[in-house]
Amino acid sequence: MTAPALRMQGVGKSFGAHRVLDGITLDARQGEVTCLIGPSGSGKSTLLRCMAFLEQHDTGWIEVLGQPLGFAPGPSGQRLRLPTAEVARVRRGIGMVFQQFNLWPHMTALGNVMEALRLVLRLPRAEAEARARANLARVDLANRAGHYPAQLSGGQQQRVAIARALALAPKIMLFDEPTSSLDPELTGEVLRVMRRLAEDGMTMVVVTHEIGFAAQVAQHLVFLEEGRIALDGTPAEVFRRPWPPRLAGFLEGYLDRGAALLAD
Amino acid sequence: MNSALLLDSLPAVAAGFGVTMLMWLPGLSLAALLGLTLALGRQYGGRAMDAVLALLLGAVRGTPFLVQLFLLYYGGPFIGLTLDPAEAGLLGLAIYGGAYFAEIMRGGFLAVPRGHVEAAVMAGLSPAQTLRRILLPEMALLILPAGVNMAVVLMKETAVLSIITVPELTMVITGIGSSTFAFTEAAFLLAVTYWVLTEATGAAGRAMERRIATVRLA
Amino acid sequence: MARLGACLLPHPGPLPEEEGAAAHFRVLSATPLNATSFALLLDGALITAALSTVSVLLGFAIGALVCTAQLSRIRAVRAAGAVYVSFFRGVPLLVQLLLIYNLLPGIGVNVPGTVAALVGLTLCTAAYQAEILRGGFLAVPPGLVEAGQMVGLSPALILLRIRVPLALRLTLPSVVNEAVLILKASSLVSVVGIADLTRTAQNIASSTYRPIEAFAAAGALYLVLNAVLIGGGGLLGRRMRGAE
Numbered sequence: 196m197t198a199p200a201l202r203m204q205g206v207g208k209s210f211g212a213h214r215v216l217d218g219i220t221l222d223a224r225q226g227e228v229t230c231l232i233g234p235s236g237s238g239k240s241t242l243l244r245c246m247a248f249l250e251q252h253d254t255g256w257i258e259v260l261g262q263p264l265g266f267a268p269g270p271s272g273q274r275l276r277l278p279t280a281e282v283a284r285v286r287r288g289i290g291m292v293f294q295q296f297n298l299w300p301h302m303t304a305l306g307n308v309m310e311a312l313r314l315v316l317r318l319p320r321a322e323a324e325a326r327a328r329a330n331l332a333r334v335d336l337a338n339r340a341g342h343y344p345a346q347l348s349g350g351q352q353q354r355v356a357i358a359r360a361l362a363l364a365p366k367i368m369l370f371d372e373p374t375s376s377l378d379p380e381l382t383g384e385v386l387r388v389m390r391r392l393a394e395d396g397m398t399m400v401v402v403t404h405e406i407g408f409a410a411q412v413a414q415h416l417v418f419l420e421e422g423r424i425a426l427d428g429t430p431a432e433v434f435r436r437p438w439p440p441r442l443a444g445f446l447e448g449y450l451d452r453g454a455a456l457l458a459d
Numbered sequence: 460m461n462s463a464l465l466l467d468s469l470p471a472v473a474a475g476f477g478v479t480m481l482m483w484l485p486g487l488s489l490a491a492l493l494g495l496t497l498a499l500g501r502q503y504g505g506r507a508m509d510a511v512l513a514l515l516l517g518a519v520r521g522t523p524f525l526v527q528l529f530l531l532y533y534g535g536p537f538i539g540l541t542l543d544p545a546e547a548g549l550l551g552l553a554i555y556g557g558a559y560f561a562e563i564m565r566g567g568f569l570a571v572p573r574g575h576v577e578a579a580v581m582a583g584l585s586p587a588q589t590l591r592r593i594l595l596p597e598m599a600l601l602i603l604p605a606g607v608n609m610a611v612v613l614m615k616e617t618a619v620l621s622i623i624t625v626p627e628l629t630m631v632i633t634g635i636g637s638s639t640f641a642f643t644e645a646a647f648l649l650a651v652t653y654w655v656l657t658e659a660t661g662a663a664g665r666a667m668e669r670r671i672a673t674v675r676l677a
Numbered sequence: 678m679a680r681l682g683a684c685l686l687p688h689p690g691p692l693p694e695e696e697g698a699a700a701h702f703r704v705l706s707a708t709p710l711n712a713t714s715f716a717l718l719l720d721g722a723l724i725t726a727a728l729s730t731v732s733v734l735l736g737f738a739i740g741a742l743v744c745t746a747q748l749s750r751i752r753a754v755r756a757a758g759a760v761y762v763s764f765f766r767g768v769p770l771l772v773q774l775l776l777i778y779n780l781l782p783g784i785g786v787n788v789p790g791t792v793a794a795l796v797g798l799t800l801c802t803a804a805y806q807a808e809i810l811r812g813g814f815l816a817v818p819p820g821l822v823e824a825g826q827m828v829g830l831s832p833a834l835i836l837l838r839i840r841v842p843l844a845l846r847l848t849l850p851s852v853v854n855e856a857v858l859i860l861k862a863s864s865l866v867s868v869v870g871i872a873d874l875t876r877t878a879q880n881i882a883s884s885t886y887r888p889i890e891a892f893a894a895a896g897a898l899y900l901v902l903n904a905v906l907i908g909g910g911g912l913l914g915r916r917m918r919g920a921e
Contacts, residue, residue: 247581249577249580249581283583283585286580286581286583287583289581290581291577291578291581293574293577293578295572295574297572297574297575297577297578298578299575299578299579299593299597300575300597300600300674301596301597301600301674310582310584310592311582311583311584314583314584314588314592315582315583315584315588343673343674345672345673345674346673356578359578359582360581360582363582363583518896518900521857521861521899521900521903522861522895522896522899522900523861523862523863523864523865523875523896523899524861524864525864525865525867525875526864526875526878526892526895526896526899527896529875529878529879529882529888529892530888530889530892530893530896533882533888533892534888534889534892537888537889538889615768615769615770616769617769618769618771618772619769619771619865621771622771622868629769629771629772629775633775642779643776643779643780643783646772646775646776646779646780647776649772649775649776650764650768650772650773650776653767653768653769653772654763654764654767654768656767657766657767657768658763658767
């Protein structure tokens with residue numbers, strides 16, 4: 196069994212007096228899709244952002260591809276903050292897709308995808324452009340390379356964002372509610388791309404409200420509640436009836452939206 | 460109005476207009492540059508620097524331009540800074556405009572969506588690269604209307620430079636008006652000239668805004 | 678016309694050549710302005726405050742009229758309003774002041790300089806306030822007006838009870854901002870000989886050969902006046918919100 200792509204042990208996070216995450220211990224295995232689901236305010240987005248070190252975890256340890264992220268135990272067991280350069284190095288293996296897409300508005304789709312290839316990987320222009328176009332093709336947007344984000348639909352913008360992250364050849368892709376900002380008819384195109392990525396073997400951690408997607412595509416499902424892991428297992432295990440009352444309460448909101456595909 | 464008089468004064472008026480332009484455009488550029496430096500200083504210079512600058516810039520924005528000009532022109536020699544009227548005028552415009560641009564640009568930086576910066580962080584861009592490639596361009600696009608407005612404000616303030624004897628348009632035309640006793644006509648001509656300049660600058664600004672509309676909406 | 682020459686050409690403060698070389702080597706004295714000078718400055722500040730307050734209030738009234746014109750159904754009236762706003766925002770205040778100061782006697786209206794300055798300031802701020810008010814009216818959510826229509830309020834009542842109060846609430850910060858701008862702009866009346874704060878500072882600077890202290894003190898007083906204005910604006914805003 197290979198080492199987990201991402202490992203969290205006893206991770207906690209507070210915002211002021213509010214404890215948003217508490218005692219989070221989970222593994223995301225390589226080649227698997229891990230979905231984080233749960234009610235609003237359960238801390239799923241914060242948890243994902245901790246995986247990217249966009250939020251700093253107060254307690255516990257995070258390891259990405261075997262490397263400590265952000266903090267490491269010191270020689271006498273104390274909690275050492277790792278230097279920014281070290282964090283940036285570990286981040287290179289991670290790609291992130293945001294709920295708000297966060298495409299840079301003053302660059303075309305191609306420009307967005309090429310930017311890090313040129314500035315970070317320092318690829319020559321021709322190679323960067325070729326690689327960018329290839330990744331845009333991967334998300335079915337080869338013919339929109341010259342468009343600005345303002346000229347693209349939400350679904351197209353999110354797919355460009357996925358291409359932008361993919362172009363850097365990450366080992367893990369993090370998705371923070373990738374379809375929550377989209378009109379319902381546009382979520383399908385994004386979920387299709389994500390499904391293809393999963394089938395190609397990408398390690399993915401996805402925070403989502405799309406329970407159907409989670410049930411069908413994920414190999415690992417984590418149900419979060421009030422900052423703690425309430426359920427952790429395969430979709431079959433998590434969704435086995437009878438449902439715990441809290442899970443039932445949460446799922447009730449989704450049942451009449453076509454999530455009756457859940458395994459029994 | 461006497462047409463011969465009009466023709467005779469044309470060279471002088473043109474010279475005055477030239478001086479106005481020589482005060483306005485370089486003054487505007489210096490103000491924008493100074494404003495950017497100050498905005499960056501407030502953003503990245505630490506809390507103490509931010510607080511000190513906030514106070515100083517608030518003082519510059521809260522006092523009349525004329526008083527600042529007098530301070531520079533008449534007070535300057537007392538601290539070893541002897542400026543001729545044009546130098547004082549240019550410096551005055553740069554400082555006054557710079558204080559306003561600093562505020563405008565600071566607001567612009569704060570208005571860049573945080574997610575765009577996080578996306579840059581996650582894509583591996585260094586802080587310097589993020590500033591150069593993401594923050595600065597987006598800030599510039601966001602502040603375009605305010606920047607154009609500031610350009611018009613500074614252009615109108617060049618008239619005040621006449622009070623410290625900079626030979627710009629207002630000084631020239633009022634001089635002609637008083638020496639020919641046709642002051643009202645002169646004042647109207649002066650007003651109309653500025654009016655046209657303002658409208659032209661405004662139209663140019665709106666044209667620029669239309670051009671970047673495709674880029675700004677996302 | 679000699680008056681014009683006196684108006685435009687400044688004679689405050691010493692020219693370095695007049696003082697001789699000694700001026701360049703004078704160490705900046707640490708002693709502050711004496712009490713008499715400061716009292717004079719306070720007088721000047723009062724004039725500035727009075728002039729600004731009156732012109733802002735009158736300007737609000739005229740601005741409201743111009744704004745009404747801009748929202749009129751009659752094209753000519755709308756155009757007149759637009760031209761007014763465009764002119765008084767597009768021409769430097771100094772030029773406007775010079776124009777009015779010299780125009781009024783020309784058409785036979787002989788008023789003291791102070792009144793001419795007041796007229797100039799008022800007409801200028803009216804244009805800016807008209808724009809502010811117009812923006813405020815446009816910003817009133819149409820849904821609120823429609824709700825009034827659906828419960829049967831007449832157009833006049835809707836204007837009075839919904840649109841005006843909401844527009845005022847929305848524009849208060851901008852009007853306070855404009856008041857601060859007028860306070861600063863009023864410094865220009867010094868060129869038409871009015872003994873406002875700036876002119877007083879000029880006189881003190883030239884008689885005491887201490888321009889830095891004089892103008893710095895004047896600047897500080899302007900900042901104090903601004904603080905009073907902004908504080909007053911904040912109070913007014915809280916009262917308006919409290920009345921809901």
